[in-house]
Amino acid sequence: MARVHNFNAGPAGLPLPALERAQRELLDFEGTGMSIMEHSHRGKAFEAVHNEAISLLRQLLGLSDDYHVLFMQGGAAMQFAVVPMNLLPPGRSADYILTGGWSEKALEEAKRVGTVRVAGSTAVDKRYTRIPHQGELSLDPNAAYVHMTTNNTLFGTQWHWLPDTGDVPLVADMSSDILWRKMDISRFALVYAGAQKNIGPSGITVVLARKDLVDSARKDIPVIFRYATYAANNSLYNTPPTFAIYLMRNVLAYTLEIGGLEEVERRNRKKGELLYETIDAHPDVFRAPVEKESRSFMNVVFRLASEEMEKRFVAEAAKEGMVGLAGHRSTGGIRVSIYNAVPVASVERLTAFMRDFAKRG
Incomplete structure (x- = not known):
């Protein structure tokens, strides 16, 4: 079989060695006589894969114990709502920096939850050709958080610096550039990323959340949407997308192997x-x-x-x-x-x- 040169924007290509590993293990995972897809998410076989994926993410990112690694579903689109549901209490507002179509969607969804404001935008005639400078941002020092999108798939722009938000927590959608290079995650209070571009297949969303932020998040929202629920249950509160997590584990292991x-x-x-x-x-x-x-x-x-x-x-x-x-x-x-x-x-x-x-x- 001749594989094509895959430049799809997402779901995107996966490393061939990660796919070949899945191919070898598809019918019989580590001698258990069944596929990883058939294993209970509470069984030892899957639990080991699940925990290895978390460990690999921590190792690759240099992530401290101050952060939870959470596996959720619904992609970045669900996080557009879940972030303000958790982090935007009544009587507070949140700042959004607009640099493309996905940041616009995040803003619109947050408006349905609470009070938000545009702290900066580089839209000209509905197009975005650059990232704003710090001096162009109008940040509220009392905001509940500042939201940014680190890479913009529609317009081809990317942040190569991070805004200074002072004491206000910085939240980032990194769906399209997580793990593209080393980054100091401690600059962020929360990072979320749909896996289907850089770290795995569609169906799994990675959330890196500072523990103090999770502890102080709202508790008047449905249990299934609380970051605290996933943190307390090692992301196993309900059945996760087990095969997506397995494939992500393969991709992360390969990433470590190549350097x-x-x-x-x-x-x-x-x-x-x-x-x-x-x-x-x-x-x-x-x-x-x-x-x-x-x-x-x-x-x-x-x-x-x-x-x-x-x-x-x-x-x-x-x-x-x-x-x-x-x-x-x-x-x-x-x-x-x-x-x-x-x-x-x-x-x-x-x-x-x-x-x-x-x-x-």
Whole structure:
């Protein structure tokens, strides 16, 4: 079987060794005579996998004991509601920094829960081409929390610095760039991430929550939506997506085997540099709308001269085994998602195709 060069934005590609491990263990997990999918989530076999996934995340992130590692469901979309349900008490407000479509959705969902305000936005004509500067933010020192989206899949922007929020807890949606490089998680009070881009398959959401924040969270919400419920039950309050957690464990173990986040970052930067150098070298054909200091190393977006040319670019690339290159339906253009599992060789193949395409016009 010939595997394609997968540039899908999510669900995205997974490391081949992690998939091959799952293939070997699918019918008989560690001699138990059944698949991990068939094991009880309260049995020793799955519990070991579950705890290993938590341990690997802590090791890769350098996460202190001040944080809970929680596994939830519903993706980032559910966290848009769960964050304010837990952290936004009556009589308080929360600040939201808008840098793309997903931060807009987080804001709109939070409005249904409590009082929120826009503390900064880089939207111009409904498009986002950069990350704001600290001086552009209007932060409330009495806010319950400040919410940001670290990488913006639709518009190809990424935070390469963190806002100073003082004593106000910083909450981040890292769905599309968690584990792309080493990061000081202690700068955040809470981080959430849908796994389907960098760390596993769809169906599992990782939440890294400071313990004091969980302890002081609201208790007048349904039990199933409380972070404290997951923390008290090691994320096993109800049946979790066991196979998704198993596959995430495989991905995390592979990440550690190849050298951890230092090696992951080296590869990711090389991929991004290859793509942006190719785009910038052919300004008559490819146009990157994002300001250089805000360019994403996860989702590289660019436009061609016309929609017809963009459709031809996507179709010709697909014939050569490169898939997932069409931009989001709301933005158009080309989007190259180069998450952790995308090999450098795939980007080298794509940039060779882009140079040839530019010559042909």
